[in-house]
Amino acid sequence: MKYTDIEITAESGLELLTNDEIARLSEHSQGGDHELFKKCVLAVLNSTQITDELDLYEEQLKYFDVEVLQLNKGVKLKLKNAPSSALVEGEMIQGLKEQVFSVLRDIVFLKQELESNSRIDFNTSNGCTNAIFHILRNAKALKPGIDPNIVVCWGGHAIPEFEYQYTKEVGYRLGLRGLDIITGCGIGAMKGPMKGALVGHSKQRKSNGRYIGITEPGIIAAESPNPIVNELIIMPDIEKRLETFVRLGHSFVVFPGGVGTAEEILYILGILLHPENKNSPFPLIFTGPKESSPYFERIDRFIGDTLGTEAQQKYKIIIDDPVAVAHAVQEGVYAVREYRKSTHDAFHFNWQLKIQWDFQEAFDPTHKNMSELNLNTNQPLHSLAANLRKAFSGIVAGNIKEKGISEVTKHGPYHINGDRNIMDQLDALLEAFVSQGRMKLNAADYVPCYRVLKPNKIEEHMPV
Structure with a gap:
C-alpha cells in the first residue's frame, strides 16, 4: 500500500469556529485524545479495506499522524502517511473528507463541548438521553418538521454474498418509497441497504437521501465506515450508540448477522418488554433470503426459550420477500407517525420511549464482569434481556475490539454462566454462529473468546 502527506480544510460544521474554539480544539487533539483521534481517522481512510483484523491498522499507526492546524478562517488537518487509496489525483475523496471531519467533531470537539456543559450528565438516565440529543443536534442529524421516514437496518458484517445481495434488494425497495437508512456504518448488512437505497433514491430523483452511520470508538477500526455513509456519527460507547438507533429510527429491519446483531436484538427487545413501552x-422486522431461514429459526427459538412468547410477539419474520418488507416498514412508519402526533411527541427524536439505566450504563467486559452477569430466570424479562445483551456485547469486544482482544489474550476466554436452560440455548446459538462463519470475516481461523459454563459441570478456575 502507498502512502502520502496531505492537508485538508474543515467540513461538518467545523469551518465556523471562533479562534478560541480552534485553539482549544488543537489542544484537545493532542495528549490522551490524540491516539484515539488518529485511530478513528485512519479507520475512515481505510474504508476500502474489507477486514476486521486490527493488525492492519496497528502497523499503519506507527507511521500515520494527524495534526490540527489553526487558521483564522477555520480548521485544517495535516495528515502524514495517509493511505493513497483515499485520494484521487492528489485530492482526498470528498465523502472520506467529510467523514474525517466528523471524527474530529465527535472525538475531539464534542468532548470539550460536553466537558464544558454542566447540564450534560452521563451518570443518570435522563442525563444520558439529553447528552445523546446534544450529540445528534451538534451533528445536525435532527431534522424537525419532517414526517417519520428513517429505517434502522441491523445485521452482520461477516455475511455471505447471497445475504449481502438480499440486503441491497431490501434497501432498494425502501429507497423507492423515499425512506432513509441508518446502519452501523460498516460493510455487509450495513452497506447493502444503503447501496440499494441509493439506487432507489436515484430512480425517484430523491437527491437528499440520508445514509446515516452510527458507530463508536471501540468498533470503528474493525468496522470502518462504508463510503456511502453521508452522515457519520461517533457515539461515546456501544450503549449510547444503541440508544441513538432507537431514539432516531422510526422502523427497524434486522438482517442475518452474528453476536453483534444478537446484541442489538436483545437490546431492543429488552426495551420493548418494559411495561411502560407496552x-x-x-x-421490528427480521428478514433474509430463503437460504437464511434456519438462522432466524434459531434466533426465534433462542428468544422463545429465554424471554418467552411475549418477546416473540414484538417482531415479525419475513423470509425472501423484499417488497413485503418494504410494505411492512411503510405501514409501521405510518403507525409511528400517527402515535407521535396523538401523544405530541417529536418526529425526530423518540423522547417517550422508556430506557432503563441498565441499558444505558457502559458495560466494561472484564472477565470478572462477564462471569458475574445475572443470566438466571429470577428477574423481570426486560432485566434478563439487558444482561443477555451484555454477554453478547462482551463477546463482540473479545472478537474485534482492541481492549477486549487484549483481555482475552492475557486471561484466556471469558466465562459465562447461568441457568442451565439459558446456557444450553446460548451455547447452541453461539455454536450456530461459529459453524455459519458469522463471528469474524476470517472465519476459518476463529478461536472462541468465551466459554459457556453449565451447572453440574466442573470447570477449572478462571483468573480475573
Whole structure:
C-alpha cells in the first residue's frame, strides 16, 4: 500500500469556529485524545479495506499522524502517511473528507463541548438521553418538521454474498418509497441497504437521501465506515450508540448477522418488554433470503426459550420477500407517525420511549464482569434481556475490539454462566454462529473468546 502527506480544510460544521474554539480544539487533539483521534481517522481512510483484523491498522499507526492546524478562517488537518487509496489525483475523496471531519467533531470537539456543559450528565438516565440529543443536534442529524421516514437496518458484517445481495434488494425497495437508512456504518448488512437505497433514491430523483452511520470508538477500526455513509456519527460507547438507533429510527429491519446483531436484538427487545413501552408502536422486522431461514429459526427459538412468547410477539419474520418488507416498514412508519402526533411527541427524536439505566450504563467486559452477569430466570424479562445483551456485547469486544482482544489474550476466554436452560440455548446459538462463519470475516481461523459454563459441570478456575 502507498502512502502520502496531505492537508485538508474543515467540513461538518467545523469551518465556523471562533479562534478560541480552534485553539482549544488543537489542544484537545493532542495528549490522551490524540491516539484515539488518529485511530478513528485512519479507520475512515481505510474504508476500502474489507477486514476486521486490527493488525492492519496497528502497523499503519506507527507511521500515520494527524495534526490540527489553526487558521483564522477555520480548521485544517495535516495528515502524514495517509493511505493513497483515499485520494484521487492528489485530492482526498470528498465523502472520506467529510467523514474525517466528523471524527474530529465527535472525538475531539464534542468532548470539550460536553466537558464544558454542566447540564450534560452521563451518570443518570435522563442525563444520558439529553447528552445523546446534544450529540445528534451538534451533528445536525435532527431534522424537525419532517414526517417519520428513517429505517434502522441491523445485521452482520461477516455475511455471505447471497445475504449481502438480499440486503441491497431490501434497501432498494425502501429507497423507492423515499425512506432513509441508518446502519452501523460498516460493510455487509450495513452497506447493502444503503447501496440499494441509493439506487432507489436515484430512480425517484430523491437527491437528499440520508445514509446515516452510527458507530463508536471501540468498533470503528474493525468496522470502518462504508463510503456511502453521508452522515457519520461517533457515539461515546456501544450503549449510547444503541440508544441513538432507537431514539432516531422510526422502523427497524434486522438482517442475518452474528453476536453483534444478537446484541442489538436483545437490546431492543429488552426495551420493548418494559411495561411502560407496552403501547408504543415499534415496527421490528427480521428478514433474509430463503437460504437464511434456519438462522432466524434459531434466533426465534433462542428468544422463545429465554424471554418467552411475549418477546416473540414484538417482531415479525419475513423470509425472501423484499417488497413485503418494504410494505411492512411503510405501514409501521405510518403507525409511528400517527402515535407521535396523538401523544405530541417529536418526529425526530423518540423522547417517550422508556430506557432503563441498565441499558444505558457502559458495560466494561472484564472477565470478572462477564462471569458475574445475572443470566438466571429470577428477574423481570426486560432485566434478563439487558444482561443477555451484555454477554453478547462482551463477546463482540473479545472478537474485534482492541481492549477486549487484549483481555482475552492475557486471561484466556471469558466465562459465562447461568441457568442451565439459558446456557444450553446460548451455547447452541453461539455454536450456530461459529459453524455459519458469522463471528469474524476470517472465519476459518476463529478461536472462541468465551466459554459457556453449565451447572453440574466442573470447570477449572478462571483468573480475573
